[in-house]
Amino acid sequence: MRLYSFFLSSAAFRARIALNLKGVDYETVSVNLAQGEHREPAFLATNPQATVPVIDDDGTVLWQSLAIIEYLDARYPSPRLFPAEPVARARVQALAQLIVCEIHPLNNLRVRNYLRDELKLDAAAQSRWYKHWIGEGFASMEGLVRRFSGGRYCFGDAVSAADVCLVPQVYNARRFDCDLTPYPTIQRIADGLRSEPAFARAAPEQQPDAT
């Protein structure tokens, strides 16, 4: 298994956590987003969408972190990251999608670059944008995890795809200096999980391409 990754990518962080939880050995292929390597022909031949993560499982190439997590869940069922029971499964999907589809796309690298380079927003306005969308998304997430968490995890009493998505998003929010005090449940869950081995080994500073 190969994982195309960049140490600071939160979407790749999700894939790294999932691979670690499943106990799958993988080789990291670093794609330096800061240097634009994801837009070079060599990487575009692998993923025309120019995003990480991408996995290459013995020649089968897959992209989009949630699709990768679902694939890993089907291939390596333990621990299950999406519950089998239909209602629980839909709720875990909804929590994961809140992060993957509603929060992260507004603050990823290409959006931030567009705000800076095309719309000419200064650093203060860029930061305001970032914090605004974290606040909107985390306010919703806080209400949902308060309702559905059993205490340690986002949903019930087992690790799920929602946790796999939450921990990297909290890491990013802190990296961009967002105030997380209005979200005590989110903070408690993320802080409890980040020292678990599968999460700790996936952290940006533990990656071979960390600088």
Ligand SMILES: N[C@@H](CCC(=O)N[C@@H](CS)C(=O)NCC(=O)O)C(=O)O
């Ligand atoms: N929805 C995608 C998002 C992938 C994504 O945007 N990844 C970021 C890194 S976190 C990326 O490759 N950004 C490159 C860019 O924005 O140009 C997923 O979950 O995999």
